[in-house]
Amino acid sequence: MPCRTASRGPGRVMAQVAMVMNLDKCIGCHTCSVTCKQTWTNRPGTEYIWFNNVETKPGAGYPHRYEDQARWKGGWTLDRRGRLRLKAGGRLRKLLTLFYNPELPSLDDFYEPWTYDYESLTTAPLSDAFPSARPKSQLTGRDMRPVHGPNWDDDLAGAAAYAATDPDLEGLSEQVRMEFEQVFMFYLPRICEHCLNPSCVASCPSGAMYKREEDGIVLVDQDRCRGWRFCVSGCPYKKVYFNHRTGKAEKCTFCYPRIEAGQPTICSETCVGRLRHLGVLLYDADAVLEAASVRDEKDLYEAQLSVFLDPDEPAVEAAAERDGIPHDWIQAARRSPVHALICRHKVALPLHPEYRTMPMVWYIPPLSPVTDAVHATGYHDDDPDRVFAAIDSLRIPMEYLANLFTAGDTTVVEGVLHKLTAMRAHMRARQLGDPPDQRLLDSVGMSALDVEDLYRRLAVAKYEERYVIPRVHAEGSGALMAQHCALDYPGGVADQAAHDEDQLAAAPPSLPGFAAPGGGSQFRDSDGRVRFNLLGWNGTGPAPGLFGDGSTR
Amino acid sequence: MSAFDLWWWIILPYLALAVFVVGHIWRWRYDQFGWTSRSTQLQERLLLKWGAPLFHYGTFAAIAGHVLGILVPESFTRWLGIPEETYRMFSSIGGTVAALAVIIGVVLLAFRRTTVPRVRATTSPVDWLALVLLAVVIVLGIIPTMGINLLGSGYDYRESVALWFRGLFAASPDVSAIANAPLIYQIHATAAWAILAVWPFTRLVHAWSIPLWYLWRPYVLYRSRVPAHPTEPGTGGRRWRRIGVRY
Numbered sequence: 001m002p003c004r005t006a007s008r009g010p011g012r013v014m015a016q017v018a019m020v021m022n023l024d025k026c027i028g029c030h031t032c033s034v035t036c037k038q039t040w041t042n043r044p045g046t047e048y049i050w051f052n053n054v055e056t057k058p059g060a061g062y063p064h065r066y067e068d069q070a071r072w073k074g075g076w077t078l079d080r081r082g083r084l085r086l087k088a089g090g091r092l093r094k095l096l097t098l099f100y101n102p103e104l105p106s107l108d109d110f111y112e113p114w115t116y117d118y119e120s121l122t123t124a125p126l127s128d129a130f131p132s133a134r135p136k137s138q139l140t141g142r143d144m145r146p147v148h149g150p151n152w153d154d155d156l157a158g159a160a161a162y163a164a165t166d167p168d169l170e171g172l173s174e175q176v177r178m179e180f181e182q183v184f185m186f187y188l189p190r191i192c193e194h195c196l197n198p199s200c201v202a203s204c205p206s207g208a209m210y211k212r213e214e215d216g217i218v219l220v221d222q223d224r225c226r227g228w229r230f231c232v233s234g235c236p237y238k239k240v241y242f243n244h245r246t247g248k249a250e251k252c253t254f255c256y257p258r259i260e261a262g263q264p265t266i267c268s269e270t271c272v273g274r275l276r277h278l279g280v281l282l283y284d285a286d287a288v289l290e291a292a293s294v295r296d297e298k299d300l301y302e303a304q305l306s307v308f309l310d311p312d313e314p315a316v317e318a319a320a321e322r323d324g325i326p327h328d329w330i331q332a333a334r335r336s337p338v339h340a341l342i343c344r345h346k347v348a349l350p351l352h353p354e355y356r357t358m359p360m361v362w363y364i365p366p367l368s369p370v371t372d373a374v375h376a377t378g379y380h381d382d383d384p385d386r387v388f389a390a391i392d393s394l395r396i397p398m399e400y401l402a403n404l405f406t407a408g409d410t411t412v413v414e415g416v417l418h419k420l421t422a423m424r425a426h427m428r429a430r431q432l433g434d435p436p437d438q439r440l441l442d443s444v445g446m447s448a449l450d451v452e453d454l455y456r457r458l459a460v461a462k463y464e465e466r467y468v469i470p471r472v473h474a475e476g477s478g479a480l481m482a483q484h485c486a487l488d489y490p491g492g493v494a495d496q497a498a499h500d501e502d503q504l505a506a507a508p509p510s511l512p513g514f515a516a517p518g519g520g521s522q523f524r525d526s527d528g529r530v531r532f533n534l535l536g537w538n539g540t541g542p543a544p545g546l547f548g549d550g551s552t553r
Numbered sequence: 554m555s556a557f558d559l560w561w562w563i564i565l566p567y568l569a570l571a572v573f574v575v576g577h578i579w580r581w582r583y584d585q586f587g588w589t590s591r592s593t594q595l596q597e598r599l600l601l602k603w604g605a606p607l608f609h610y611g612t613f614a615a616i617a618g619h620v621l622g623i624l625v626p627e628s629f630t631r632w633l634g635i636p637e638e639t640y641r642m643f644s645s646i647g648g649t650v651a652a653l654a655v656i657i658g659v660v661l662l663a664f665r666r667t668t669v670p671r672v673r674a675t676t677s678p679v680d681w682l683a684l685v686l687l688a689v690v691i692v693l694g695i696i697p698t699m700g701i702n703l704l705g706s707g708y709d710y711r712e713s714v715a716l717w718f719r720g721l722f723a724a725s726p727d728v729s730a731i732a733n734a735p736l737i738y739q740i741h742a743t744a745a746w747a748i749l750a751v752w753p754f755t756r757l758v759h760a761w762s763i764p765l766w767y768l769w770r771p772y773v774l775y776r777s778r779v780p781a782h783p784t785e786p787g788t789g790g791r792r793w794r795r796i797g798v799r800y
């Protein structure tokens with residue numbers, strides 16, 4: 001099923017590296033957040049910054065109630081004449097509020113980062129009382145009392161005070177609010193959405209933010225950022241942050257150095273639930289504005305789907321080649337798990353499409369609580385109607401999911417949950433040797449092959465099927481980079497042969513610049529000693545200097 | 554003209570101007586990363602909400618006033634037929650409004666910077682220097698505007714300070730004009746040229762980055778990945794980091 005037939009003929013074709021997260025499998029372990037932080041935001045000034053964070057839903061989120069756009073005015077809106085406008089006001093208003101941005105969340109809306117005075121545990125004088133490590137602010141070094149954190153309401157902790165303030169609960173009927181007392185929750189891992197219509201880029205007065213033409217990654221040019229901080233307030237997902245020490249904006253980079261090397265982002269690579277899928281989507285850049293401007297918010301999901309192009313179509317391929325998309329990228333788009341989940345199976349949904357930024361990290365809504373409800377109501381896979389009847393009385397209110405993923409349109413969410421339920425029923429039947437139930441499949445409009453493909457992607461989820469990332473074409477930069485990094489070793493970025501099509505299916509390449517035997521490299525530490533860099537080490541080769549040069553120990 | 558006057562009112566001001574120009578070129582070239590307003594709105598917002606707009610808009614008005622008062626010669630306004638009395642009333646009232654905005658803003662901001670620990674922690678030594686100089690310039694600029702011209706007998710700085718200042722740019726500064734001016738004007742002028750000398754090395758450089766281009770550029774910007782020369786390992790591309798950034 002193509003996303004859009006090329007009847008009209010695509011406009012400018014662009015490629016986007018996108019992500020789909022299967023919420024069913026997220027266990028809320030925060031591994032993704034921690035590895036992301038270690039990679040990108042473990043410096044002074046970024047203590048409070050989590051490019052990747054995992055929220056418990058329902059919950060207030062990070063920063064506090066960021067989804068309340070009546071307060072923060074992130075994203076886009078339509079003006080009276082139906083034209084797309086930044087919700088926080090026009091260009092002139094931005095310049096006039098340069099010195100005080102009324103929509104900027106303060107550090108207390110994120111949290112004041114702190115550490116503990118661990119040293120006092122070992123240096124405290126002998127006494128009857130146990131020594132304690134007092135919390136110290138990482139901003140000022142003073143004693144502080146932590147009152148808020150990035151995961152303060154993890155696993156519904158303090159739900160009465162926090163979860164009840166979730167903006168997504170607004171508009172839910174009173175009865176659903178009460179049902180919430182019977183507790184439901186799931187995890188929502190969030191990164192920057194690398195939107196097709198990024199309001200952060202549009203809000204930056206300096207023009208320091210940009211979307212990369214080649215892969216759609218949205219980045220901050222820190223050399224041109226002047227610290228006007230409108231990107232922070234302009235992003236409705238609050239995924240641009242202000243480094244309070246350097247005075248510059250920073251944001252999720254989609255791990256572009258890894259993506260360029262054909263490797264998954266660090267959050268995906270380390271995801272314990274193996275629930276993140278990465279791949280290329282081709283889209284019609286000329287159609288984005290129109291799609292983002294559709295009148296009814298509930299049509300935004302369909303509108304965004306209509307922007308994506310089917311790479312199997314000859315017309316799309318021709319247009320893509322015309323617009324300079326490399327052949328191996330088109331090939332990758334065909335094998336893209338993201339394309340399969342978003343366009344073919346239509347089980348992934350965008351987060352808050354009503355912000356009109358056309359987000360590109362999509363989510364498969366969680367089903368797990370459904371099966372419990374299904375069992376509770378006497379599930380029987382002979383009777384698909386009863387399966388779906390059970391879906392209507394879910395623990396997670398359908399309206400709640402719809403507020404998150406479809407601007408409140410429950411029918412779309414329901415359709416996705418039907419597909420996921422049908423997949424389970426079908427696979428269970430196969431497991432038990434029962435004949436496939438054609439009625440069940442017909443009711444969700446999928447063939448047995450489709451369902452099994454979906455099962456393979458979501459449940460088996462092999463590494464090579466989750467991540468199909470074509471390497472960057474950096475032929476031109478090879479000569480420049482050679483000064484410091486050997487890139488033209490076989491399979492390196494500057495190696496022409498590495499860009500052959502069948503390379504896509506090969507094992508992930510080593511990182512450029514880390515070509516030492518065993519995959520690691522050496523570097524000189526700040527104390528002057530030569531140490532071994534574990535990044536890229538394959539675990540078996542020699543690791544000279546891993547513990548320093550030893551002589552001083 | 555004594556040797557001191559020569560140094561103080563000609564050589565050092567010219568040196569300050571030279572440092573101002575060369576310093577900016579240098580910083581623009583080598584420290585794009587440090588070129589920022591270094592906003593502290595994230596850390597504290599209530600005082601900033603009033604302090605920052607008052608201070609900035611007041612400063613714009615004050616700068617406009619200086620351009621009128623110092624760079625436009627008295628003969629020009631006389632030629633327009635504006636009598637000295639009217640001019641002085643106008644400049645004092647306009648100046649007073651601007652001065653009030655600036656002084657309230659500066660008091661709020663200075664209070665904030667010295668007493669809010671989170672904000673204090675982000676301030677580098679060269680920022681302190683710039684802020685102290687700014688405070689001197691502002692306070693000593695406001696006292697004459699309000700005190701001498703509005704309430705007192707009035708002092709025609711356009712026949713003294715302005716002559717010297719304009720002369721600096723015409724390469725013929727009138728030293729006796731400033732050397733005989735009241736002390737308060739002398740200190741004001743001294744702090745002003747001192748500020749010029751530290752300007753390029755402080756956060757004040759953000760003044761040149763008011764993003765007017767934003768008014769007519771397209772909303773969404775695309776850039777392609779261009780090959781760039783690699784940076785020296787370990788420097789992150791910065792060849793200079795000390796000034797303006799404490800960390």
Ligand code: SF4
Nearest residue numbers: 192193194195200235
């Ligand atoms: S989610 Fe990312 S790309 Fe989208 S507006 Fe926010 S920062 Fe920009």
Ligand code: SF4
Nearest residue numbers: 026029030032271273
């Ligand atoms: S690592 Fe994976 S499973 Fe764990 S919290 Fe992150 S997304 Fe969820």
